[in-house]
Amino acid sequence: MPKDGGIGASSKRREDVRFLTGAGNYTDDINVNGQTYAWFVRSDVAHGTINSIDTSAAEAMDGVLKVFTAADFESAGGIPCGWQVTDRHGEPMQEPKHPILAEGKVRHVGDPIACVVAETLEQARDAAEAVEIDIDELEPVLDMKAALEDGAPKVHDELTSNLCYDWGFVEENKEAVDEAIKSAAHVVTLELTNNRLVANPMEPRVAVADYSRARDEYTLYTTSQNPHVIRLLMGAFVLSIPEHKLRVVAPDVGGGFGSKIYHYAEEAFVTHASKVVNRPVKWTSTRSEAFISDAHGRDHKTKIELALDENHMFTALRTDTYANMGAYLSTFAPSIPTWLHGTLMAGNYKTPVIYVNVKAVFTNTTPVDAYRGAGRPEATYQLERVIDKAARELGVDPAELRRKNFIKPEEFPYDTPVAVTYDTGNYHATLDKALEMTDYAGFEKRAEESKARGKLRGYGLAHFIEACGIAPSNLVGQLGARAGLYESATVRVNATGGITVMTGSHSHGQGHETSFAQVVADMIGIDEGMIEIEHGDTANTPMGMGTYGSRSIAVGGSAMVRATEKIINKAKKIAAHLMEASESDIELKDGQFSVAGTDKSVAWGDVTLAAYVPHNYPLEEIEPGLEETAFYDPSNFTYPSGAYVCEVEVDPETGKVEVLGFTAADDFGNVINPMIVEGQVHGGVAQGIGQAMLENCVYDENGQLLSASYMDYTMPRADDMPMFDVDHSCQTPCTHNPLGVKGCGEAGAIGSPPAVVNAVIDALHRGGYTNVEHIDMPVTPARVWAAMNS
Amino acid sequence: MKVTMTVNGQTRTGEAEGRTLLSTFLRETLGLTGTHVGCDTSQCGACVVHVNGKDVKSCTMFAAECDGADVATIEGQCAPDGTLNKIQQAFQDYHGLQCGFCTPGMVMSAAALLRDNPTPSEAEIREYLEGNICRCTGYHNIVRAIMAASGQEVPAVAAE
Numbered sequence: 047m048p049k050d051g052g053i054g055a056s057s058k059r060r061e062d063v064r065f066l067t068g069a070g071n072y073t074d075d076i077n078v079n080g081q082t083y084a085w086f087v088r089s090d091v092a093h094g095t096i097n098s099i100d101t102s103a104a105e106a107m108d109g110v111l112k113v114f115t116a117a118d119f120e121s122a123g124g125i126p127c128g129w130q131v132t133d134r135h136g137e138p139m140q141e142p143k144h145p146i147l148a149e150g151k152v153r154h155v156g157d158p159i160a161c162v163v164a165e166t167l168e169q170a171r172d173a174a175e176a177v178e179i180d181i182d183e184l185e186p187v188l189d190m191k192a193a194l195e196d197g198a199p200k201v202h203d204e205l206t207s208n209l210c211y212d213w214g215f216v217e218e219n220k221e222a223v224d225e226a227i228k229s230a231a232h233v234v235t236l237e238l239t240n241n242r243l244v245a246n247p248m249e250p251r252v253a254v255a256d257y258s259r260a261r262d263e264y265t266l267y268t269t270s271q272n273p274h275v276i277r278l279l280m281g282a283f284v285l286s287i288p289e290h291k292l293r294v295v296a297p298d299v300g301g302g303f304g305s306k307i308y309h310y311a312e313e314a315f316v317t318h319a320s321k322v323v324n325r326p327v328k329w330t331s332t333r334s335e336a337f338i339s340d341a342h343g344r345d346h347k348t349k350i351e352l353a354l355d356e357n358h359m360f361t362a363l364r365t366d367t368y369a370n371m372g373a374y375l376s377t378f379a380p381s382i383p384t385w386l387h388g389t390l391m392a393g394n395y396k397t398p399v400i401y402v403n404v405k406a407v408f409t410n411t412t413p414v415d416a417y418r419g420a421g422r423p424e425a426t427y428q429l430e431r432v433i434d435k436a437a438r439e440l441g442v443d444p445a446e447l448r449r450k451n452f453i454k455p456e457e458f459p460y461d462t463p464v465a466v467t468y469d470t471g472n473y474h475a476t477l478d479k480a481l482e483m484t485d486y487a488g489f490e491k492r493a494e495e496s497k498a499r500g501k502l503r504g505y506g507l508a509h510f511i512e513a514c515g516i517a518p519s520n521l522v523g524q525l526g527a528r529a530g531l532y533e534s535a536t537v538r539v540n541a542t543g544g545i546t547v548m549t550g551s552h553s554h555g556q557g558h559e560t561s562f563a564q565v566v567a568d569m570i571g572i573d574e575g576m577i578e579i580e581h582g583d584t585a586n587t588p589m590g591m592g593t594y595g596s597r598s599i600a601v602g603g604s605a606m607v608r609a610t611e612k613i614i615n616k617a618k619k620i621a622a623h624l625m626e627a628s629e630s631d632i633e634l635k636d637g638q639f640s641v642a643g644t645d646k647s648v649a650w651g652d653v654t655l656a657a658y659v660p661h662n663y664p665l666e667e668i669e670p671g672l673e674e675t676a677f678y679d680p681s682n683f684t685y686p687s688g689a690y691v692c693e694v695e696v697d698p699e700t701g702k703v704e705v706l707g708f709t710a711a712d713d714f715g716n717v718i719n720p721m722i723v724e725g726q727v728h729g730g731v732a733q734g735i736g737q738a739m740l741e742n743c744v745y746d747e748n749g750q751l752l753s754a755s756y757m758d759y760t761m762p763r764a765d766d767m768p769m770f771d772v773d774h775s776c777q778t779p780c781t782h783n784p785l786g787v788k789g790c791g792e793a794g795a796i797g798s799p800p801a802v803v804n805a806v807i808d809a810l811h812r813g814g815y816t817n818v819e820h821i822d823m824p825v826t827p828a829r830v831w832a833a834m835n836s
Numbered sequence: 837m838k839v840t841m842t843v844n845g846q847t848r849t850g851e852a853e854g855r856t857l858l859s860t861f862l863r864e865t866l867g868l869t870g871t872h873v874g875c876d877t878s879q880c881g882a883c884v885v886h887v888n889g890k891d892v893k894s895c896t897m898f899a900a901e902c903d904g905a906d907v908a909t910i911e912g913q914c915a916p917d918g919t920l921n922k923i924q925q926a927f928q929d930y931h932g933l934q935c936g937f938c939t940p941g942m943v944m945s946a947a948a949l950l951r952d953n954p955t956p957s958e959a960e961i962r963e964y965l966e967g968n969i970c971r972c973t974g975y976h977n978i979v980r981a982i983m984a985a986s987g988q989e990v991p992a993v994a995a996e
Contacts, residue, residue, distance in 0.1 A: 058928055058929065058931075059928065059931065061936070062927065062928040062933060062936070063920070063928070064936075065933055065935075065936025065939050066910075066913075066914075066920060066924040066927055066928060066933070066936075066939060066943065067870070067910065067911065067913070067914050067918070067920070067924070068868065068869070068870015068871070068909065068910035068911040068913075068940050069870065069911075070870070070936050070937075072869075072872070072937065074863075074869075074872075074873075075863075075869035077864075168853070168855070246971055247935065247937070247971055248872075248874045248880060248882055248935065248937040248938045248969065248970070248971050248972075249872070249874065249935065249937040250873075250874065250875075298935075298936065299935065300872070300874075300935045300936065300937025300938075301934070301935040301937060301971050301972055303971065332875075332876045333874065333875035333876050333877065333880070334876055334877075554935055555934035555935030555936070555972050556934070557934070721931050722931070724931075725931045725934060725972075725973060725977060726934075728973055728974035728975075728976045728977065729934060729971070729972045729973055729974050730974075731974055732973075732974030732975065733971070733974075755875070755876075755877050755879075756875050756877050756879030756880060756969070757877050757879060761879075761969050761971075762974075762975075763965070763966055763968075763969060763975075764961070764962040764963075764965035764966065764968070764970075764975040764978070764979065765962040765963055765965075765966055767962075767974055767975045767976070769958075769976055769979070769991055770974060770976050794974075
């Protein structure tokens with residue numbers, strides 16, 4: 047039976063009431079008295095030398111306070127990169143400067159060159175038209191392999207080449223992998239592209255800065271997934287503002303999916319400009335601007351080789367990937383193709399030796415960074431596609447081939463050859479569940495029915511594993527992270543028993559205000575309504591690392607558990623005093639403290655009141671008050687896994703693919719709020735199906751982004767999606783965090799792209815198109831039709 | 837110019853330029869920030885309001901065009917005491933929203949759909965929502981919420 051409240055209950059989301067009534071407080075809803083408006087002049091060419099910028103006409107226009115160029119930021123640092131990767135030869139990656147406004151050169155369409163600050167938005171926009179910029183256009187480099195050829199135009203003149211790094215992992219395995227592939231009974235090879243995507247949260251980015259000359263303090267309201275990190279990066283590395291003079295607020299945020307993790311130039315711009323013009327400055331991105339200035343996701347070109355022995359056991363895996371960085375290094379960009387991709391190449395399988403090579407390349411395109419899943423979707427896609435191809439080449443059942451090579455439930459904890467230790471898992475259980483839910487046995491009959499209607503039906507299976515809650519800090523530090531990856535929580539109990547929890551995690555659609563409250567309520571045994579969750583404001587939350595990589599409940603929730611445990615321990619001491627009992631005899635259940643073996647008890651509220659109104663209180667032994675903070679640094683990643691199945695019908699006349707059904711059987715460990723978890727899977731799957739079938743960044747030969755609006759970039763709409771069947775009953779709790787949770791936010795986007803493409807290829811083979819081994823995403827009707835008719 | 841319209845039953849007047857969009861007028865001049873702007877090509881539907889009983893994208897109309905019009909926004913959908921209407925309540929009950937940014941437009945589109953077609957099929961709901969993009973929910977729970985609000989049986993999912 048579902049619980050009514052606490053951990054495991056599908057409590058309805060409390061945040062919904064404000065969102066459903068128009069009472070949310072998103073960044074663009076914030077207006078500050080005396081506010082001015084910023085409008086950026088962005089490069090309309092992909093690569094060029096700036097000869098001159100004439101701002102005089104614009105500055106003379108009505109309402110214009112100032113037109114900023116790079117010259118106004120000479121004292122500022124560049125936008126910093128948060129991750130240093132060391133290449134195969136022990137050399138640090140090439141790390142070019144990323145200026146706030148372009149210095150001397152533009153490097154992608156959308157690169158900001160100047161910015162007008164004016165009294166009204168319309169005046170700023172009008173004046174931006176009058177900024178005269180003389181640019182000598184240079185030949186752009188767009189293709190990653192061409193960018194590495196001798197004589198290719200350089201994105202950054204000061205670098206030796208367009209290669210950011212050439213990374214090998216695990217370098218010591220390289221020869222063993224080469225040897226295993228050479229001597230294998232079967233080697234299956236696949237070349238594929240992981241298409242470049244735009245995250246497209248429905249709320250565009252916004253930044254509003256308010257500098258107070260009287261207090262010499264800055265407040266920045268911004269659409270961010272991690273306000274503390276923005277404060278740290280911008281304050282310490284860009285603008286040299288002491289953190290205690292800089293408050294960063296990320297209020298209600300309308301989705302992020304990774305694209306709002308990073309520190310962007312616009313945030314630093316408005317913060318600095320607000321001081322210069324001595325007025326608040328607001329910038330609101332248009333959607334068209336978002337397409338060329340928000341960090342993009344994915345964009346890998348890969349060759350993967352899987353070696354198998356005569357019994358179809360995997361013996362080695364080798365993958366060579368080119369990863370596009372775009373024109374500059376976004377905050378976490380170097381870590382995505384390396385540590386978040388290479389470490390997941392084992393998947394759910396016992397492959398003895400693995401070698402991963404990644405060449406990260408600068409091109410004249412918008413910078414790329416993490417997008418829902420970040421590295422894990424790229425790893426999973428390659429692996430699950432090549433396994434499907436192997437099953438086809440060997441003439442074996444794709445489910446059986448996977449099952450045969452799975453790490454077995456009794457083999458956990460399991461050390462992979464790519465440096466991570468999976469704590470728990472039961473891949474056989476999720477696979478069995480998915481096959482049962484989708485009536486795998488009955489598929490042939492359904493395929494026959496489709497055939498009778500002139501359609502080709504395909505069954506696509508993919509399994510996935512991901513590493514959530516990136517950790518621990520000392521390990522990621524060794525791997526190049528320039529930050530720790532802990533999380534924090536302060537639990538402040540009020541005198542009458544209500545609780546405010548302040549967390550370093552940030553909620554932008556995940557429902558933390560509900561699920562976090564469930565955890566604390568469950569631990570103390572009080573009503574969820576007695577708990578309030580505060581997040582997103584550096585002024586009233588402890589330093590935290592924000593929300594991404596499905597870390598909030600595993601890392602942020604664990605910090606909250608630790609802080610609540612401290613609260614309970616102290617409250618027990620107070621209860622012991624109030625009941626004149628030994629502290630070791632105090633039990634807490636359903637919000638009542640009782641003395642074991644007696645009928646003596648005091649309620650939660652009596653204890654909290656005593657803590658703050660200490661008339662009868664052992665002040666010599668216990669401080670007044672009931673407020674505790676905990677910082678939790680995880681000892682390992684968590685490893686959710688699952689089996690995903692997509693069933694499609696392909697129209698052989700047109701190449702159109704219709705998704706008939708999509709099923710996800712996940713293992714997320716313990717689940718706090720099943721309704722919220724299922725919702726997260728739905729959203730992830732829709733983004734994965736979107737990647738597989740619809741979404742794509744298309745640049746022309748001049749570096750213009752052709753898919754730069756919702757008119758051209760195909761966002762999944764209601765009619766494109768089926769109802770999803772999701773299940774999370776296969777649970778192997780995480781062994782190293784106090785909640786036993788694993789993380790669910792990215793799973794859908796990781797497991798679904800290979801399931802869709804595997805289904806399409808299966809359909810074509812069943813229809814006799816046996817020469818089609820692969821179709822790159824998105825599998826549009828044009829691509830499918832072309833593959834069938836090639 | 838001065839523009840006067842009835843918004844959620846109240847007469848409201850404000851200054852607008854000829855180029856001022858209805859969405860800007862509602863948000864900036866009248867302070868009704870529940871209507872959201874998610875794109876600049878009238879594709880996303882976050883800004884859907886009702887003008888004289890028709891659901892429109894408020895980023896596609898000029899405020900001046902609505903002089904004298906009757907406008908309904910998300911702020912006027914719940915009862916005066918804050919009670920959610922049946923569509924809003926169904927969205928909460930069926931988890932039809934996550935970040936909440938597209939939600940006002942979704943609720944206003946759903947209201948228009950149910951007024952014209954009180955018991956739409958799943959396919960009709962999906963087709964009607966063609967002009968509204970949601971990036972969070974995968975639409976599954978939005979469709980279920982609208983079916984529930986229409987009093988129909990909600991499609992079951994395997995997890996239940």
